[in-house]
Amino acid sequence: MALVSLLPFTLVYAAETATHSTINLRAGVTDISHQVYDLHMTIFYICIVIGLVVFGAMFYAIIFHRKSKGAKAANFHESIKVEIAWTIIPIIILIVMAIPATKTLIAMEDANEADLTIVVTGSQWKWHYKYLDHDIEFYSLLATPNEQITGKWLKGDTYLLEVDKPLVIPTNKKVRFLMTSDDVIHSWWVPDFAVKKDANPGFINEAWTNVNEPGIYRGQCAELCGKDHGFMPVVVKALEPTEFDLWMEKKKQEKAAAKAEEKRLLAMSMSKEELMAEGEKVYMGYCAACHQQNGMGLPGVFPSLVGSPAVTGDVAEHIDVVLNGRNGTAMQAFSKQLSLKQIASVVTYERNAWGINSGDFVQPKDIHQFIQNQ
Amino acid sequence: MSTITQNNSATEHSENHDDHAHGPAPGIKRWIFTTNHKDIGTLYLWFAFIMFLVGGAMAMVIRAELFQPGLQIVEPHFFNQMTTVHGLIMVFGAVMPAFTGMANWMIPMMIGAPDMALPRMNNLSFWILPFAFLILLSSLFVEGGGPAFGWTFYAPLSTTYSGDSTALFVFAIHIMGISSIMGAINVIVTIFNMRAPGMTWMKLPLFVWTWFITAYLLIAVMPVLAGAVTMVLTDKYFGTSFFDAAGGGDPVMFQHIFWFFGHPEVYIMILPAFGIISTIVPTFSRKSLFGYASMVYATASIAFLSFIVWAHHMFTTGMPVFAELFFMYCTMLISVPTGVKVFNWVATMWRGALSFEVPMLFSIAFIVLFTFGGFSGLMLAITPVDFQYHDTYFVVAHFHYVLVTGAIFSLIAATYYWLPKWTGVMYDVGLAKLHFWCSLISVNVLFFPMHFVGLAGMPRRIPDYSIQFANWNQLISLGGFAFGLSQLIFLALLIKACKKKGKAVDAQVWDGAHGLEWEVESPAPYHTFTTPPQIK
Amino acid sequence: MSDNNATYYVPAQSPWPIVGAVGFFLVAVGSGNLVTQISKTGEAGWGQLVLLAGLIVLFIMMFGWFRDQIKESQTGLHSAQLGISYRQGMSWFIFSEVMFFAAFFGALFYTRTISVPWLAGAGNNAMTAQILWPTFEAIWPLTETPSGKTTQAMGYWGLPLINTLILLTSSITIHFAHVGLEKGKRQQMSWMMGFTILLGFAFLTLQVEEYIHAYQDLGLTLDSGVYGNTFFLLTGFHGLHVTLGTLFLIVIFFRILAGHFNAKNHFAFQSASWYWHFVDVVWLCLFIFVYII
Ligand code: HEA
Numbered sequence A: 001m002a003l004v005s006l007l008p009f010t011l012v013y014a015a016e017t018a019t020h021s022t023i024n025l026r027a028g029v030t031d032i033s034h035q036v037y038d039l040h041m042t043i044f045y046i047c048i049v050i051g052l053v054v055f056g057a058m059f060y061a062i063i064f065h066r067k068s069k070g071a072k073a074a075n076f077h078e079s080i081k082v083e084i085a086w087t088i089i090p091i092i093i094l095i096v097m098a099i100p101a102t103k104t105l106i107a108m109e110d111a112n113e114a115d116l117t118i119v120v121t122g123s124q125w126k127w128h129y130k131y132l133d134h135d136i137e138f139y140s141l142l143a144t145p146n147e148q149i150t151g152k153w154l155k156g157d158t159y160l161l162e163v164d165k166p167l168v169i170p171t172n173k174k175v176r177f178l179m180t181s182d183d184v185i186h187s188w189w190v191p192d193f194a195v196k197k198d199a200n201p202g203f204i205n206e207a208w209t210n211v212n213e214p215g216i217y218r219g220q221c222a223e224l225c226g227k228d229h230g231f232m233p234v235v236v237k238a239l240e241p242t243e244f245d246l247w248m249e250k251k252k253q254e255k256a257a258a259k260a261e262e263k264r265l266l267a268m269s270m271s272k273e274e275l276m277a278e279g280e281k282v283y284m285g286y287c288a289a290c291h292q293q294n295g296m297g298l299p300g301v302f303p304s305l306v307g308s309p310a311v312t313g314d315v316a317e318h319i320d321v322v323l324n325g326r327n328g329t330a331m332q333a334f335s336k337q338l339s340l341k342q343i344a345s346v347v348t349y350e351r352n353a354w355g356i357n358s359g360d361f362v363q364p365k366d367i368h369q370f371i372q373n374q
Numbered sequence B: 001m002s003t004i005t006q007n008n009s010a011t012e013h014s015e016n017h018d019d020h021a022h023g024p025a026p027g028i029k030r031w032i033f034t035t036n037h038k039d040i041g042t043l044y045l046w047f048a049f050i051m052f053l054v055g056g057a058m059a060m061v062i063r064a065e066l067f068q069p070g071l072q073i074v075e076p077h078f079f080n081q082m083t084t085v086h087g088l089i090m091v092f093g094a095v096m097p098a099f100t101g102m103a104n105w106m107i108p109m110m111i112g113a114p115d116m117a118l119p120r121m122n123n124l125s126f127w128i129l130p131f132a133f134l135i136l137l138s139s140l141f142v143e144g145g146g147p148a149f150g151w152t153f154y155a156p157l158s159t160t161y162s163g164d165s166t167a168l169f170v171f172a173i174h175i176m177g178i179s180s181i182m183g184a185i186n187v188i189v190t191i192f193n194m195r196a197p198g199m200t201w202m203k204l205p206l207f208v209w210t211w212f213i214t215a216y217l218l219i220a221v222m223p224v225l226a227g228a229v230t231m232v233l234t235d236k237y238f239g240t241s242f243f244d245a246a247g248g249g250d251p252v253m254f255q256h257i258f259w260f261f262g263h264p265e266v267y268i269m270i271l272p273a274f275g276i277i278s279t280i281v282p283t284f285s286r287k288s289l290f291g292y293a294s295m296v297y298a299t300a301s302i303a304f305l306s307f308i309v310w311a312h313h314m315f316t317t318g319m320p321v322f323a324e325l326f327f328m329y330c331t332m333l334i335s336v337p338t339g340v341k342v343f344n345w346v347a348t349m350w351r352g353a354l355s356f357e358v359p360m361l362f363s364i365a366f367i368v369l370f371t372f373g374g375f376s377g378l379m380l381a382i383t384p385v386d387f388q389y390h391d392t393y394f395v396v397a398h399f400h401y402v403l404v405t406g407a408i409f410s411l412i413a414a415t416y417y418w419l420p421k422w423t424g425v426m427y428d429v430g431l432a433k434l435h436f437w438c439s440l441i442s443v444n445v446l447f448f449p450m451h452f453v454g455l456a457g458m459p460r461r462i463p464d465y466s467i468q469f470a471n472w473n474q475l476i477s478l479g480g481f482a483f484g485l486s487q488l489i490f491l492a493l494l495i496k497a498c499k500k501k502g503k504a505v506d507a508q509v510w511d512g513a514h515g516l517e518w519e520v521e522s523p524a525p526y527h528t529f530t531t532p533p534q535i536k
Numbered sequence C: 001m002s003d004n005n006a007t008y009y010v011p012a013q014s015p016w017p018i019v020g021a022v023g024f025f026l027v028a029v030g031s032g033n034l035v036t037q038i039s040k041t042g043e044a045g046w047g048q049l050v051l052l053a054g055l056i057v058l059f060i061m062m063f064g065w066f067r068d069q070i071k072e073s074q075t076g077l078h079s080a081q082l083g084i085s086y087r088q089g090m091s092w093f094i095f096s097e098v099m100f101f102a103a104f105f106g107a108l109f110y111t112r113t114i115s116v117p118w119l120a121g122a123g124n125n126a127m128t129a130q131i132l133w134p135t136f137e138a139i140w141p142l143t144e145t146p147s148g149k150t151t152q153a154m155g156y157w158g159l160p161l162i163n164t165l166i167l168l169t170s171s172i173t174i175h176f177a178h179v180g181l182e183k184g185k186r187q188q189m190s191w192m193m194g195f196t197i198l199l200g201f202a203f204l205t206l207q208v209e210e211y212i213h214a215y216q217d218l219g220l221t222l223d224s225g226v227y228g229n230t231f232f233l234l235t236g237f238h239g240l241h242v243t244l245g246t247l248f249l250i251v252i253f254f255r256i257l258a259g260h261f262n263a264k265n266h267f268a269f270q271s272a273s274w275y276w277h278f279v280d281v282v283w284l285c286l287f288i289f290v291y292i293i
């Protein structure tokens, strides 16, 4: 009976291509992921065969050795030989499985001699990527609009698996990932690479991949990391090496431009409207996950900003909390995530939204000064 | 109140007991003050069943939210609480107490003892449980909600980043642990010290054997769990840094401590089930259990191995390769003794005279479906592939196969097997068969497709998922609702049986059954074996 | 197995377990609330009262339960077989306590041999040290944590060594109390038991001294990193067990004075003594692994 339910599995498997199956592992786009996939199929088939043999025997007994068919019970109840046989044979089968598994595992754990190293940092609930030795770093956030999640808008094809800035890596190069976390444990997972590694706060784990085909590969955070664990996708764009170099170049220029813009901002003041508009954008992107869109937080979990002394009290202290976080709580440090402009506007926004209207307007240069004085 | 009745002459026993001080007390007092193993067994069983319904109701919330992609019914934070408390309740509130209830009812009867060895402590170990779960459940209503960090409460999500109810969670777990330890001590001492003359070790019914070994697992690992929650408590509230690298600790250390408890824990939930199946299958095959001795050794080997495989839950945490290999090999090895068990059951059925009463139906379903779960377990043990499976619905499928169609099915089978002995009447067999077929079909609709979505890449513990998983999840949820409703049939049947509606049965309920429990009348008298039986 | 099942004493209904369950409940709710309130507001709320009530209820439970138990024992209801049950129960209880300590010893060994060296770059963790904790050095005792908190280590000379001697002596005195019991020398029994209790008190007093020294002179506190954590949790839980053991011994002492126990029937005495030896052995392990090595 229940055995029958296995059959569609095997059949449909054969019909579907292993690349984007909805019922089976993906073979993926790296040598390792192919090995893993083969290993998976091998064990699976072994299990099927064992299952067929064992339950074949059992259902034979069920059908032919029924009392209602007049079967008389035999009275054997022991046999050392048989017992030994069905201890040894499984052990042999296990050894057969263990050999390729060991080989693949050892290959997977060897992250030496990489061409490119990227530090991957998880934090509630986004990923941060930093290209070691290249002065490129950025955050990668869920890009699915809230309206899709709550069902107001139609859901797209990549629903929940899309980010604002994907990680970009070159193909045919060994890329090493150094995983760590700012807060709780996350786990960085891209099924097509067969890479899943926990990002533990305070420690660095290593993993690597070498992608064969250019493309966009999607995965998710795979370790429960709090409220928005389900909304923390990983998107990786694999580019041909030449294109990748171009992308690197572009990134570096962007960075220079941003620096210049920052300088310009320090010399001038932003208008109230500008600050509030930018602040709202930043708030919704970075703060609302915890403090909620209305600033009320979640009682007992995330504190409310409305009525909080942090927001109505001293401006410097407010800036300090946003820049450096609060130790021992879920409030993280935003100094390296946000630009001066963004911090200035979000502080302004928090002090003037939700009917607070303190009238404090904080400028990028104020933030700059605060940092200088630290 | 605590009247002391002196029974120091064997003759006085059998006659005087039932009408004197030792019959059940009237009313509620019977249940609150009882020292009788059967009463306490009944309490455990009903408590466990109620917890199963409560935990199941939470699973229904989970399935309702996952019926479609998008957030419809609950907030993500509440969803996480449901997942967490569902896991905790099912493990600590349903499966474990249910097995303890079975142990209480059956072990003294099976070994010819008058009661458990330490009857008053027995009462204590039951009654602290409802309070523990009262605390756990009420923590859901604390500001900020109940525990939301998974039943595995990994630090630092459960320490620095957890809600205010964490202290309540910790103390609730402490109490559950105390209860389990006392229960286990009672089982061990009873089996050691209370066997009737002639009941030698290798004559013990397998249910007794498996529980004996389970009890050792319990006293070895529940204190470790207590240690783990204590460290969570001090990390969160007293400034220690066991799980914080900044102070020299390590969040992964939490996982090592937790799984040192957690892996034996999953065998705690399956070894007694093996015992039950080993009791039922011979009965309805009308043939002795094949390989009794190897069953005992296999159980002991599984128990031993269970202490050295814990890190197979932690393959992605970044252990050194040699550790990964060690844990992979040891984990794979567990298939061998477990396989021996499966083969022995099949060999028991082989050339028997089989009949398919309801307990047997559930046992057969157990053997097949548990083995499915075992196979996926074996696949999970293969480290490089586990990197793909880990924390996906493939794992969820694995453990529901071993827990629901394993532990729960064995408990249902045991209930159908011994219920006539407990109540003295045959339950409604028609309803029971309906219950079986509805459960069997819906449980597979519920859990089988979880393999598919898991392999296709759906992580666990998420309230919302990408649309490629939508169709299967819908089916899974429908299966879930159907399985949930099917359990209401069981509830109805149990209520009916407890009201003693049904045909009265003899001492020997099933024609192929052996064992002391079938020598006492049905329903089993309040006191059995006040004079020890002689076992030949 | 035993052939005197016929006289196995199955107690009648008893109110004490449910009283105990209520006690546990109050303790759990009370301490839950207490801990939460203190961490949030720095002040204890209603939790402490509930906790206190719970402890009182537990105390009443133990008193009542043991009173019944002693009465039964004194009236000769307990068979030899029941005595075995109690003894086995007690030894498995002690085993579970051993496992509780094992969790904390495990944490000690893990941090010493794994997490601290890893944070400083051992094994496959070169990048951990290089990127996250560039200045951290692995030493044990961990006098400077990765985040830079410093403390001084507790030596084993002085108080800890004296405490070791005290506990070792107390194991000997309780042994002689037992010898006295078996030989029927009640004088010896009560004196030796009295000594043991005094030694228990002496140990606890010195332990408090040591804690004061740690906090005031060494800056070794509960939150000074894993060294402080393991130090205080291990010695603290041990101290708690010494406290309970001493209370246990005091009860036994009064029972001795009341003429209880004889060479054959002395389960409570024996379990108190087992418990005491267990506490002693834990201390020896502590002394070696926490203080010396
Ligand atoms: C009753 C409970 C129970 C039981 C019995 C098992 C049994 C097994 N489990 Fe399972 N497991 C869980 C409950 C259980 N598990 C739970 C709750 C989790 C998740 C926890 C969480 O994260 O929340 C889990 C997770 C889990 C993981 C971690 C997955 C991950 O998170 O990545 C692994 C990995 O190795 C694993 C392996 C196994 C193995 C090898 C067995 C073996 O014992 C199975 C052995 C049985 C067989 C193999 C079938 C019968 C054998 C034969 C017919 C013989 C011939 C066979 C061969 C030689 C192949 N389990």
Ligand code: HEA
Pocket (backbone or CB within 6 Å): B052, B053, B054, B055, B056, B057, B059, B060, B062, B063, B083, B084, B086, B087, B088, B090, B091, B094, B095, B149, B150, B151, B152, B396, B400, B403, B404, B407, B408, B446, B460, B461, B462, B480, B481, B482, B483, B484, B485, B487, B488
């Ligand atoms: C023995 C243990 C046990 C049992 C019996 C079950 C039973 C069920 N579990 Fe279990 N489950 C776990 C142990 C168990 N589970 C554990 C340990 C986890 C991991 C938790 C974690 O990640 O931390 C988990 C996680 C888990 C998840 C994953 C959640 C997530 O990752 O976010 C899901 C999702 O579908 C699920 C579903 C179910 C369902 C549908 C049942 C059904 O079998 C339940 C059927 C019973 C009933 C439904 C009750 C009876 C009916 C009523 C009360 C009437 C109401 C009925 C209707 C309205 C239809 N469980």
Ligand code: CUA
Pocket (backbone or CB within 6 Å): A122, A125, A185, A186, A187, A221, A222, A223, A224, A225, A226, A228, A229, A230, A232
């Ligand atoms: Cu980050 Cu889950």
Ligand SMILES: [Cu+2]
Pocket (backbone or CB within 6 Å): B262, B263, B266, B309, B310, B312, B313
């Ligand atoms: Cu396991």
